[in-house]
Amino acid sequence: xxxxxxxxxxxxxxxxxxxxxxxxxxxxxxxxxxxxxxxxxxxxxxxxxxxxxxxxxxxxxxxxxxxxxxxxxxxxxxxxxxxxxxxxxxxxxxxxxxxxxxxxxxxxxxxxxxxxxxxxxxxxxxxxxxxxxxxxxxxxxxxxxxxxxxxxxxxxxxxxxxxxxxxxxxxxxxxxxxxxxxxxxxxxxxxxxxxxxxxxxxxxxxxxxxxxxxxxxxxxxxxxxxxxxxxxxxxxxxxxxxxxxxxxxxxxxxxxxxxxxxxxxxxxxxxxxxxxxxxxxxxxxxxxxxxxxxxxxxxxxxxxxxxxxxxxxxxxxxxxxxxxxxxxxxxxxxxxxxxxxxxxxxxxxxxxxxxxxxxxxxxxxxxxxxxxxxxxxxxx
Amino acid sequence: xxxxxxxxxxxxxxxxxxxxxxxxxxxxxxxxxxxxxxxxxxxxxxxxxxxxxxxxxxxxxxxxxxxxxxxxxxxxxxxxxxxxxxxxxxxxxxxxxxxxxxxxxxxxxxxxxxxxxxxxxxxxxxxxxxxxxxxxxxxxxxxxxxxxxxxxxxxxxxxxxxxxxxxxxxxxxxxxxxxxxxxxxxxxxxxxxxxxxxxxxxxxxxxxxxxxxxxxxxxxxxxxxxxxxxxxxxxxxxxxxxxxxxxxxxxxxxxxxxxxxxxxxxxxxxxxxxxxxxxxxxxxxxxxxxxxxxxxxxxxxxxxxxxxxxxxxxxxxxxxxxxxxxxxxxxxxxxxxxxxxxxxxxxxxxxxxxxxxxxxxxxxxxxxxxxxxxxxxxxxxxxxxxxxxxxxxxxxxxxxxxxxxxxxxxxxxxxxxxxxx
Numbered sequence: 138x139x140x141x142x143x144x145x146x147x148x149x150x151x152x153x154x155x156x157x158x159x160x161x162x163x164x165x166x167x168x169x170x171x172x173x174x175x176x177x178x179x180x181x182x183x184x185x186x187x188x189x190x191x192x193x194x195x196x197x198x199x200x201x202x203x204x205x206x207x208x209x210x211x212x213x214x215x216x217x218x219x220x221x222x223x224x225x226x227x228x229x230x231x232x233x234x235x236x237x238x239x240x241x242x243x244x245x246x247x248x249x250x251x252x253x254x255x256x257x258x259x260x261x262x263x264x265x266x267x268x269x270x271x272x273x274x275x276x277x278x279x280x281x282x283x284x285x286x287x288x289x290x291x292x293x294x295x296x297x298x299x300x301x302x303x304x305x306x307x308x309x310x311x312x313x314x315x316x317x318x319x320x321x322x323x324x325x326x327x328x329x330x331x332x333x334x335x336x337x338x339x340x341x342x343x344x345x346x347x348x349x350x351x352x353x354x355x356x357x358x359x360x361x362x363x364x365x366x367x368x369x370x371x372x373x374x375x376x377x378x379x380x381x382x383x384x385x386x387x388x389x390x391x392x393x394x395x396x397x398x399x400x401x402x403x404x405x406x407x408x409x410x411x412x413x414x415x416x417x418x419x420x421x422x423x424x425x426x427x428x429x430x431x432x433x434x435x436x437x438x439x440x441x442x443x444x445x446x447x448x449x450x451x452x453x454x455x456x457x458x459x460x461x462x463x464x465x466x467x468x469x470x471x472x473x474x475x476x477x478x479x480x481x482x483x484x485x486x487x488x489x490x491x492x493x494x495x496x497x498x499x500x501x502x503x504x505x506x507x508x509x510x511x512x513x514x515x516x517x
Numbered sequence: 518x519x520x521x522x523x524x525x526x527x528x529x530x531x532x533x534x535x536x537x538x539x540x541x542x543x544x545x546x547x548x549x550x551x552x553x554x555x556x557x558x559x560x561x562x563x564x565x566x567x568x569x570x571x572x573x574x575x576x577x578x579x580x581x582x583x584x585x586x587x588x589x590x591x592x593x594x595x596x597x598x599x600x601x602x603x604x605x606x607x608x609x610x611x612x613x614x615x616x617x618x619x620x621x622x623x624x625x626x627x628x629x630x631x632x633x634x635x636x637x638x639x640x641x642x643x644x645x646x647x648x649x650x651x652x653x654x655x656x657x658x659x660x661x662x663x664x665x666x667x668x669x670x671x672x673x674x675x676x677x678x679x680x681x682x683x684x685x686x687x688x689x690x691x692x693x694x695x696x697x698x699x700x701x702x703x704x705x706x707x708x709x710x711x712x713x714x715x716x717x718x719x720x721x722x723x724x725x726x727x728x729x730x731x732x733x734x735x736x737x738x739x740x741x742x743x744x745x746x747x748x749x750x751x752x753x754x755x756x757x758x759x760x761x762x763x764x765x766x767x768x769x770x771x772x773x774x775x776x777x778x779x780x781x782x783x784x785x786x787x788x789x790x791x792x793x794x795x796x797x798x799x800x801x802x803x804x805x806x807x808x809x810x811x812x813x814x815x816x817x818x819x820x821x822x823x824x825x826x827x828x829x830x831x832x833x834x835x836x837x838x839x840x841x842x843x844x845x846x847x848x849x850x851x852x853x854x855x856x857x858x859x860x861x862x863x864x865x866x867x868x869x870x871x872x873x874x875x876x877x878x879x880x881x882x883x884x885x886x887x888x889x890x891x892x893x894x895x896x897x898x899x900x901x902x903x904x905x906x907x908x909x910x911x912x913x914x915x916x917x918x919x920x921x922x923x924x925x926x927x928x929x930x931x932x933x934x935x936x937x938x
Contacts (some may be wrong), residue, residue: 203893207601208886235663242890247807249858252669264665274693275660281686289897391911432639436646457599462886465599466607466643472597482544486599 143334147343150376150402154215158224164452168290169228170315171216171243173343174429175265176283176421180410181347183290184334185229189343190216192490193381196379203250207459212380213491214241218436220247226258229335231292232286234265236431262352263289269426270432279422287418303417306347314407315348316354321404323358325396325449327366330357332374332385334393340380340402367394371506373446374398375471376455377464378430379489387493390507395448401430405442432445432463440470447474452508453482454501456489519809521743522786526748529755532764537623540569549639550630550705553609553648555641556634557851559658559782561761562699566706569627571636572758574799577608579622581802581914585612588619589745590915596848602883603640603916605799615681615925616894628652630705633698635659637852638886656772657701657923662687664850671850672830672867679846692845699841716840722761723833729753730829735776736820737872742786742793743776746819747808749787750800753824759881791816792936793873796878797865797895799888800824803916810925815932819827821872823855830854830864856891869904876936883911907931 144491157164168185173233192211197220209217219225233244244264263272266276266282291298295381323329330338338357342350368395375385378400385395397404410426414420430442453475457465468484475482483504487494493501509517520683521527523542537770543549552563556574563570565670582587586608592615593607594600597645612621622640636658666684668674683691699710714923736749738839801807803809811817829853833888834843854860869877877899895905907928909921 164542164546169617205881205889205893207883207889208890211718238886241663246894252859253894264663265664268660268662270660274690274697278662278686278690354898375874433642435638436643451773459601460886461599461603463639463643465602466640468597468599469647480631484597 138201142353142360143366144305144356145503146341146345146350146353147334147337150341153186153344154219155193156189156514158222158226159217161227164225164227164323165229167228169216169225169231171231171240171487172236172405172431174234174267174425174431175232175286176425177343178289178306178310179283179287179302180232180419181310182302183287183292184296185290188359189218189380189461193454194491198415203246203255204407208459209239209243210377210458211488213239216243217246220250220259221256222503223258224293225260228260230261230290231259232263234267234429236267236433238430239460246339247284248501259287261293267422267426268430269429269435269438271427271435272450276419276423276426279426280416280419283411283422299415302419304413305422307404307411308413309347311410311413313354314410316358317342317353317356317407318404320361321407323361324404325371327368327383327395328371329361329366331367331389332372332398333382333389334498335393336379336398336403338383338392339404340408341401342407342454368511369394369451371396371450372506372508373450373453374400374456375443375446375453376457376484377461378402379456382491384454384456384489387498388501388505391501393452393505393508396449398484399430399443399446401437405430436470439467440474443471444474445479447478450480451506451511453480454504455482455484457484457486458488459486461490519747519806521748523744523748523752523772523775524612524774525750525768527766528771532768533755533758536759537571538697540571540625542844543569543624548858551627552631552633553629553631553654555606555635555637555645557637557848559695561697561715561760561844562761564700564704564762565714565718566708566710568630568702568706570633571629573609573935575754575758576612576626577605577753577914578800578802580608580612581916582620582805583620584803584916585621586618586914587917588744589615589621590917593754598773598884601640601884603644603886603914605882605888606638606640606885608914610644610651612697614651614927628783631655631657631701633657633659635848635851636661638927640886655701657698659698662690662849664853664857667857667860669863670867671860672853672864675830675847676790677835679843680834682844683849688842688845691849692842695841695845695848697833712840715844716837717920718761719834719837719840720845721766723835725756725769726829726832727764728766728773730833731826732769732773732776733825733829735780736807739780739785741787741790742820743784743786744810745778745786746796746822747805749813750822750824753828754802754923757828774819780833780934781785787812787816787818789816790818792875792932793818793820795819795865795872795874795877796880797822797877797892798882799824799885799913801880801911801919802913804919804921805919811928811932812846814929815937817876817932821868821874826868827855856888858891859890861874862894865895866898866902868903869899869902874904876905876907876932878907878909880913881908882912883910884912884915905931907935
């Protein structure tokens, strides 16, 4: 039963973006987003299905003609490729958060490609401008942006713009978050699931209807709990947040287990609930402004999240692909923190969508050789 | 190095050196607070509260011009910071964090009282956080709400219709942020900002930029370019960093009058001008001779860069009833005009046509990611307007991967094969 729950969640995590363009009726109900810094609760409350653009090693020839090299991450190249090959024609809207410069530029490029007539049949292209500053003005700004986004989505859906619907969706989402946290807790002390399996299970939170997600994730947790722990070196994947388990597969092929990742698609995305507040838009905006792991999250908030994850790990892999413009600046701080905690690390510079390069593979092997042996584990 | 043809260029250089010398004296000897800020931060507020401000980009260009950037950048890489990250905005940080790696101009930056940056690119928060930590100084960040409505011909709105150009929620947010900045600056300086003086200052900024506009038109319409692009930049940069001051307005006028006199006398920067070039992007600060390298061989003169042209179109704000709102409208979308589609491409083509440009060289700064975006749209728009484009891959402050001989050969070949044909 749990195997099928894992499989269902894996498919729900992996497939929706690649299915776009095949079923117009489903696409009409879909909002495509580039990163989970958009409150998915607003999308659901408006009656839409949220789908996220994802990275993959699939070539992007059309996108490569309009995107400068080494500036856009793979997931955005895939999104532009989908737009230029008419796969987004029936989608209700594309919402791009201001979670990084490339995401914002992707918004601008899509609008410009449409203006210049370079791409036909594009759905509405919408920006969600979330600021991360911890300041009342920024929080008020974010709340208004959330309110505005919901009004636009509700209008697109032809529905009433009702705050009660948003509150209900937050409550359902919180139940799904709690189930995700149950699964994530089984990844450490000791781990009972590989990272390759865990990331899709956790990442599916963003795309699966939340009641269904809660039921499936609870089933996964129930089945994992009595499993034999994995007596392997425990690794954290940090640096540029990953959106796929390809790096996990490489690390785990070397006999380690990825127990956490600094990514909204992993445990970070569901680590806390959203307040059920009188103003649900302010509550959502506060939550996403504080919790969204992206290139504009203030460095001290990011370091706090990283610090909190280190107690469960014996080695850290930092992904720093060439398109990164932000996370690499954290390296001096990260190195200092890891030295203080006596945790070895390796820095990889390949694009994780393509798996590890030969050099990165060598770095992973060297890291695992230097990491402490896995501690003794108790049978669960 | 090409000889300076204008007295105003020499005066601008002397002013800058004197200004920095005065700053160091005030900071070291008199313990006067100063601020280290990004180029797109509203300097006027600092100046009116008597907190002198140094621009990060100006400092970087000085370090690069003195050929010190490679040593500092190598030290940064040796510290594990990936080499693909932005060099222009971080070179200053490197001169502080790795001070022993090279020789920073004039003994290096003293400790500022405050650092201030507008969070445009993703890296700015990171770079300035590290820098502030290194100095043990306070950092004030100006959050950057993003534009979602981008009128293509933005420069037709900036002067009189700026409330239409900037979406109301963004304008309100940036104005509120500037109010908070003023509170911090007032606390540091123990002075109160006089709003009437701010209005006067912005009026003088308008005047300075109107003079630059007139100078731009002289250059655009003269039969041959009267002043080299490098001298345009030297005069504009020295002036913009202290914009709206008496010296700045007077210097802008001095520069204008010299250009006017050269136009009236029929004096060209390059005798035998045959081709008019534009440079799209930040300046190659480590190899400014590049810009006069094609005069003798091809009669090719760089006529245009953004530095002179941008001021009149981006800074002027009429209707200063609420001077802070006007200042916020400038701050809200400042350098985005130079990079983001559709703004950058539309403006660059309009400028190229006004300046009768024959060919454009477009900088591909791989390590300045946000500046590198949008260039495909710029290049296509120029080509569609009939202006051949050559992409120049370079870093504006990091000379390590720059081969000046090959670069000159590539440009010469481009001019021979695509422009003179």
